[in-house]
Amino acid sequence: MNMQLQRFTVRYYLLIAVFIILTATLIYSPLHVSADVSQPSSDSFQTAVFTELETNLIDLGSDTYKDSSLSLARGESLSDLLQDTGISSLEAFDITDSLGSIIDMRRIQAGQIVNLRQTSGGRIQEVSLPVSFDRTVTARWSSHGWLSSEQLSDIFPVPTVVSARVESSLFQAAKDSGIPLSIMMEAIGLFSFEVDFQRDIQPGNNVVLLYEKLQNVDGENMAAGELLYAGMELDDRNVEAWRYERLDGTVEYYEESGDSVRKALLKTPVDGARISSGFGFRNIPALGFTGLHRGIDFAVRIGTPVMVAGDGEVIIAGWHKLYGYRVMVRHANQYDTMYAHFSRIATGILTGVRVEQGQVIGYSGNTGNSTGPHCHYEVHYYGKPVNPSTLKFPPGHKLEGDDMNLFTLERRALIAEFNLQ
Numbered sequence: 016m017n018m019q020l021q022r023f024t025v026r027y028y029l030l031i032a033v034f035i036i037l038t039a040t041l042i043y044s045p046l047h048v049s050a051d052v053s054q055p056s057s058d059s060f061q062t063a064v065f066t067e068l069e070t071n072l073i074d075l076g077s078d079t080y081k082d083s084s085l086s087l088a089r090g091e092s093l094s095d096l097l098q099d100t101g102i103s104s105l106e107a108f109d110i111t112d113s114l115g116s117i118i119d120m121r122r123i124q125a126g127q128i129v130n131l132r133q134t135s136g137g138r139i140q141e142v143s144l145p146v147s148f149d150r151t152v153t154a155r156w157s158s159h160g161w162l163s164s165e166q167l168s169d170i171f172p173v174p175t176v177v178s179a180r181v182e183s184s185l186f187q188a189a190k191d192s193g194i195p196l197s198i199m200m201e202a203i204g205l206f207s208f209e210v211d212f213q214r215d216i217q218p219g220n221n222v223v224l225l226y227e228k229l230q231n232v233d234g235e236n237m238a239a240g241e242l243l244y245a246g247m248e249l250d251d252r253n254v255e256a257w258r259y260e261r262l263d264g265t266v267e268y269y270e271e272s273g274d275s276v277r278k279a280l281l282k283t284p285v286d287g288a289r290i291s292s293g294f295g296f297r298n299i300p301a302l303g304f305t306g307l308h309r310g311i312d313f314a315v316r317i318g319t320p321v322m323v324a325g326d327g328e329v330i331i332a333g334w335h336k337l338y339g340y341r342v343m344v345r346h347a348n349q350y351d352t353m354y355a356h357f358s359r360i361a362t363g364i365l366t367g368v369r370v371e372q373g374q375v376i377g378y379s380g381n382t383g384n385s386t387g388p389h390c391h392y393e394v395h396y397y398g399k400p401v402n403p404s405t406l407k408f409p410p411g412h413k414l415e416g417d418d419m420n421l422f423t424l425e426r427r428a429l430i431a432e433f434n435l436q
């Protein structure tokens with residue numbers, strides 16, 4: 016090794032030493048931390064400082080991120096929406112795939128709110144979907160890629176009693192007294208087993224409902240919970256329905272006697288129906304003679320869904336020259352029901368098929384020997400037509416033993432607490 020080369024080598028090492036000292040000084044001096052953090056280093060201390068700084072920036076600076084809220088348009092997928100913000104289809108796929116590990120993405124519908132958090136450079140950091148009043152699903156960008164988690168908010172059921180006077184209709188009463196429509200719908204469904212809405216309800220009748228308001232920690236109403244009690248004063252009687260969870264876990268509504276409110280057969284197989292012709296002798300112009308009208312006619316618009324009155328088995332589904340398209344169903348306890356003049360029979364309603372109470376079996380129409388759009392409804396008991404509007408249908412279930420005792424205790428507690436009767 017010659018002298019020149021040796022001197023150069025010494026100077027070289029000196030330079031490196033100075034550089035190291037300088038760098039170390041810069042790193043450990045708090046004043047220069049921010050100047051240095053962008054330099055790559057294997058020094059773990061430096062990495063820690065960097066991470067901490069970055070976190071602080073995120074926490075402190077709301078202006079570092081841009082938050083926006085979009086909603087899915089009809090026919091638009093979440094992936095479409097994300098790509099519209101400028102990201103690649105691959106990244107949009109990663110985000111939806113990650114969210115899909117927590118929620119069924121096929122159930123995301125038009126109108127779904129999508130909250131985005133982007134860096135000032137436009138890079139998406141967070142995509143969150145409030146999927147219900149108490150549940151949000153969020154995908155976050157992390158060093159491991161897109162990771163999703165769900166956030167559940169604490170919700171407290173607060174039982175609330177409301178009373179409403181019926182002036183024109185139950186719907187209007189609900190609106191006027193701030194009762195959630197879903198709660199009133201539930202009450203109407205329960206009353207419909209016992210009440211003929213056309214004849215029984217008079218203006219001035221009172222409805223009392225006890226239901227849960229679901230509130231968040233701040234006491235804000237988020238949604239309606241369960242209907243616990245529904246009662247209605249009619250001119251000649253009172254009707255009531257109490258929610259009770261049986262010891263086997265089944266939830267049903269019961270009368271004070273322990274009979275379930277839900278009866279084996281519905282009184283009205285069509286929603287919003289007006290009775291245009293009752294059961295009994297009458298002039299039947301279409302037939303040109305006076306005869307026994309074997310059922311009840313409900314005047315409804317063509318295409319109105321017709322629900323089967325009870326659980327059973329379809330025994331007729333097809334065309335009849337007088338009844339047009341018709342369906343007949345066999346139920347328990349020797350009851351059959353028949354529905355006629357359909358515009359069409361619902362898909363899948365064939366002879367031998369099992370049907371459940373409330374299932375749509377067809378759509379009202381004016382087929383066969385019919386003088387106008389209506390649904391003709393017959394109930395047969397032991398094969399003979401009977402008048403459905405005066406029939407007392409057997410209850411779907413009756414509480415006994417421990418269930419009956421517990422139900423009575425719970426009911427009395429609610430009556431005392433909410434001054435219900």
Ligand SMILES: [Zn+2]
Nearest residue numbers: 310311312391
């Ligand atoms: Zn008829």
